[in-house]
Amino acid sequence: MxxxxxxxxxxxxxxxxxxxxxxxxxxxxxxxxxxxxxxxxxxxxxxxxxxxxxxxxxxxxxxxxxxxxxxxxxxxxxxxxxxxxxxxxxxxxxxxxxxxxxxxxxxxxxxxxxxxxxxxxxxxxxxxxxxxxxxxxxxxxxxxxxxxxxxxxxxxxxxxxxxFDFNDPGKIDIEAFMMKNFHFNVQLNRFAYLTGRSLSTFKRDFEKIFHTTPSRWLTQQRLQEAYYQIKEKGKKPSDVYIEVGFEDLSHFSFAFKKQFGVAPSMLV
CATH class of the missing domain: 2.60.120.810 (Jelly Rolls)
Incomplete structure (x- = not known):
């Protein structure tokens, strides 16, 4: 959040x-x-x-x-x-x-x-x-x-x-930053600010690198990480959804089933 x-x-x-x-x-x-x-x-x-x-x-x-x-x-x-x-x-x-x-x-x-x-x-x-x-x-x-x-x-x-360092974050590598921080459930304007960009510049630079929108990429990346944690690590969906960046368990379950064709609870 x-x-x-x-x-x-x-x-x-x-x-x-x-x-x-x-x-x-x-x-x-x-x-x-x-x-x-x-x-x-x-x-x-x-x-x-x-x-x-x-x-x-x-x-x-x-x-x-x-x-x-x-x-x-x-x-x-x-x-x-x-x-x-x-x-x-x-x-x-x-x-x-x-x-x-x-x-x-x-x-x-x-x-x-x-x-x-x-x-x-x-x-x-x-x-x-x-x-x-x-x-x-x-x-x-x-x-x-x-x-x-x-x-x-x-x-x-x-x-x-x-x-007393009042400087805003400087412009940094979006790809490296997002791969490390996609699991944080914060708004896009925060990601933009922390990478040293306006929201519009962030979206433009993001799409050049990942060839999709930030929102779609974040959802896909979080779901892939959730699948790995549940399937390979044996974690429960109720323990994973917040960890990977979802705020609501029911929304997570719906998105997971839509992406993988199976409810997360069925992988355990």
């Missing part, structure tokens, strides 16, 4: 009672996260990242990620997410006279931050604010987001080259 962070509260506490949850999203803004309880596993198509209770992490913007949120035994899953939006970061860049000075070598989507008293005291200070009504929270949360950025710059100053 193409989940934009644009309209979310700047600081969000998430809780899922005693159940695991899987999903995926386009990470629109940098997110400073604190794992209160449970475990968060993130896959970006290249690498797996695991955050356990007490871990601090920075998720980088303009990334695609699949996630699994697992509560502790007989407990509940909780995280606190602080969205470091571009508007706030640009203002702070001017206020603090801090700019990105070089390209960052690491391509990691998630960066684990070492424990530090400043991070711990910051999270402790949030609990009172998070009990307030949402409309009252946001008046105060702008200040807390700025505080979070300043703490990161104090504890992990090397991250300024990530936080």
């Amino acid at each position: 193409d989940i934009s962070d644009e309209n979310k509260p700047k600081i969000l506490q998430t809780c899922y009672f005693t159940r695991s949850r899987e999903g995926e999203q386009f990470i629109h803004e940098h997110v400073l996260g604190f794992q209160v309880t449970g475990t968060m596993t993130v896959h970006d198509g290249h690498k797996e990242y695991i955050s356990k209770e007490g871990d601090f992490r920075l998720c980088r913007r303009n990334r695609l990620a699949k996630f699994e949120k697992t509560p502790p035994e007989n407990g509940e899953f909780k995280i606190i997410s602080i969205y470091l939006d571009q508007e706030t970061l640009k203002k702070l860049s001017k206020e603090l006279n801090v700019k990105a000075t070089k390209s960052v070598a690491t391509s990691d989507t998630l960066i684990t931050l070492k424990e530090h008293p400043l991070y711990k005291s910051f999270v402790d200070s949030l609990w009172v604010y998070l009990q307030l009504p949402e409309n009252e929270q946001q008046v105060l949360m702008d200040t807390k987001v700025k505080e979070a950025v300043q703490i990161i710059l104090t504890v992990n100053p090397e991250l300024k080259d990530i936080l």
Whole structure:
């Protein structure tokens, strides 16, 4: 699912009672996260990242990620997410006279931050604010987001080259990118943006390479991968459809049968 962070509260506490949850999203803004309880596993198509209770992490913007949120035994899953939006970061860049000075070598989507008293005291200070009504929270949360950025710059100053890099993704090889990321269920405009193109240019360049439309190619590629996972790996259709980029099991089953002439459940 193409989940934009644009309209979310700047600081969000998430809780899922005693159940695991899987999903995926386009990470629109940098997110400073604190794992209160449970475990968060993130896959970006290249690498797996695991955050356990007490871990601090920075998720980088303009990334695609699949996630699994697992509560502790007989407990509940909780995280606190602080969205470091571009508007706030640009203002702070001017206020603090801090700019990105070089390209960052690491391509990691998630960066684990070492424990530090400043991070711990910051999270402790949030609990009172998070009990307030949402409309009252946001008046105060702008200040807390700025505080979070300043703490990161104090504890992990090397991250300024990530936080204050305001460039959009550059133009890259569509074929290589799509072969690695077709299983992410996001809208075409996101794929276009991440390959450094407008939507119309993306569609034009795509059809020159693949000789079909992006939508048709994505459906075919996802179905072929699903067939392999079910037939060769013995996975259940209910475990595969999200993994390969479908949002709905019934739609997946219909498309699968139309493509291969047999329902996915019959391959198991």
